[in-house]
Amino acid sequence: MFDTAIETLERDDFCSLAPIGWLHHKMQDAFFLVVGTQSCQGFLQTALGVMVFAKPRFATAVLDEDDLSGRDALTALLPLARTVVAEHAPRAIFLGSTCTPEILKMNVSGCAPAIERETGVRVYPARMDGFDASYTQGEDHVLQAMLARTPAGGETPNLVVLGCLSAIEEAEIRLECAAMEIPEPRFIPAESALDLAPVGPRTVIAPVNPYLFDATAWAKRERKATILSAPFPYGPDGSRAFYEALGAAFGRSVSYAERERAAWASLEGELTALRGRTIAFASDAMVELPLARTLRAAGARVPYVGTPNVYRKFHAPETALLEGVEIAERPDRFATFAKLTEHAPDVVVANLNIANALEGMGFAVKWSTELTFQPIHGFSGAQSLFAMFAATLRRHDALAGHRAKAGSETHPISMDFFLESHR
């Protein structure tokens, strides 16, 4: 879709192990055992370790020379899994396979049944490499592994809400389902890694995160489940469309038009700050499409959206609402910078990799990582969602205003500045 991008050039993204950050927080009885290099370990430590060091529920099985030269994976892994079970007593282990095992064609997932048998602890094997997947797709593959262990669905229609949510986001969906008198939703993941709802031909799966393509495709293919196709529940517009589609999936004709109108009305403060302002997305976490859609509905201009992967059919409900927006799939770093310069947006949404660099160039940046771990789903999350963008604009304008009033010059930012040892 973006033919000038170089496939093997930097795409400024996190590793797919990053979702362990929110998944291990959600599932308190799970342990994440990652099979990889010292670099995987370094990433987990740098990205997640500082905050949770006191009792980490993740570790890396670091490959050594013997593993690289073809030692049997199970022989090497089993003792480590036993240690994890002995020291941490998890009720489930997620066995994450990373880039190096893929290159070595090491059958990490094949070890899962034997480890489960030997330790008596459920083992979910999940591919968490980052060759082409967006970092958030680590969650996609973890949930796919969980779906594969769900009991078969029965005759009664049921609802599975798929995607990692906070308790407060779950509560809204639960209450709305009750109001529509449709089946009570079960959530995957739930608070226990062993809590799995049945999935079968009478199951409706409602993905709430826009990066759950593989998991939903699996449930459709293998369990003949129905996948809800609707805009994702971000913003009043997306929430309305999501709940109306959810009702329709169970034969209820419900209208959330009034609810949506009231929601927008209560957002007036944020909307005033956003109306007419230009917001562009650097490719990051695959949440870009629905956020661009709801920001447009809020009155912002969104000329450009970079995003790691667009799945034509899965994302169709979103792309249908993004007419006139230039969508770039998998842009490289330089392509991203060229587009941002061209569009000169008031706010850029970007990964930490390039966020400070963009600020240095004079852009106001909303760092994107927050958008994947803050509770911003649903009607009840809309305030937080739009407030983040409004706050970025307000702060940028305020700082510039204060500096101008003081007659203080903004000094140019260059590499020399950061290397100058007398700074």
Added chain:
Amino acid sequence: MKLAIWSYQAPAHVGVSMCASSINGVHTVLRAPKGDGYATIMLAMFERLGVLPPLTINALTEGTLAGAPADLPRVLREIDARVKPKAILVTRSATAAVLQEPLDGEFGTMTPGELGAEVIFGASHPVRDNETTAFALTLRQLVAHVAADCARTETPSVNILGPALLGFHDHSNVRALRALFAAIGVDVNAVVPLGATVDDLRTLGRAWLNVSLVHERTAPLVAYLRERYGTPSVDALPYGEAGTTRFLREVCATLELPADRIAAAARESQLGWYARTVDAHALSTKRVAVFGTPTTAAGIARVLHDELDMRVEWVGTYVREYGDWLSARVADVTGRILVTDDYREVAQAIDETRPDIVFGSQMERHAASAHGIPCAVISPPAHILNFPLSYAPFVAYEGANYLADVVNRTQVLGLEHHLIETFGPRGQGRFAEQAPEGLDEPAVAAAEGAPQWDPSAERLVGRIPFFVRKKARANIEKYAREQRLAVIDERVVLAAREHVGG
């Protein structure tokens, strides 16, 4: 396979990136899966780098698994055209190394002279080397690659070797050393790698003397410069007041300069006087443990022992290759040297000896806090708090002052201690440690007519992160009052979020 939860050192490619990125005009191309690019985030966040870090991933993709080449020439052309570096260092992460791709073969297909930048293939090994050894090898390699014959400067001059981006207080340390040399009238020929240009690397032979700020990063380079140019180096470490004076004596002796300028320079330090003040008398009874990089551990352990008369229980390092070097430096300071890269061994040593103060890395801060022992962070790996914006050197006379402040901050002073005993410790702890407890308490005694919390709503609010919970509660109660609701249930919580946020 080995189970790893926490490591002191980053993998080799991070060491390579730290070294190369510090040199002005050198760009690193790292052949790696995109996830290995978190070195970029460390540069961008810890160094608050407001420019694109001079480091680009040449990404492994699904195509690579199917046999597609790295496409290195295209990546090199793109960087050459857009960044215009003087040199491009090509290196790989451990994952890419497994593939054994012929990167130099791909480069060989390019037309000689096609690129403005010189292309150098990194010499460090992505699996066998660690952060430190990879840094040291890269530094030596880059210098050796461009080093040219050159004459000594006319007046005495030194090279300052070792400081780098992501280094521990390195920006301040360089500034302090520059001030020190200015005070004794010695020129600085070059600072390497932090801020050096490729031309600086070419002319390191002009200096009369090499001084190393970080021994374990510079040992191969110092040896190379001695061999190539016959440049001597200083052995003493410029830590503490007496230590810095010893360092300057050695500098002056080697350069055959009169040592009478030292006394004037030394007036900058207050450490010696601080040690004599009554406030510091109690330090003699303090038992301390020191753990970190070889250089910081050696330098700071000596100061604590020699200049503050503290009891050093043990000194250690995680850079195993320099365990003996450290041991030789502090043999008279302590009877116990701990050389290990397993954080659990260090935590165990802290647990067993229960020192009064720990001087260590971020890791020891965690381990010490488990026992309520204060810890001063004096070594990487460090937190973003250890990348100060202000001037905070650990070396030279200014560094001696700063170190005295660091020691001071770990102390609960006599009067303060008395007050705490009298009035209780409430409010003394760090906010983050106390907040969850405090904020978990039931809502402030319900005023007449105040809305009541339904248990389901309490549970929901209990899941809100503690640091925003109090505000969220207040918002919800305010909303409930405005709506004249007697009971706050889940619906009210959600409606409140919808209307007032939180």
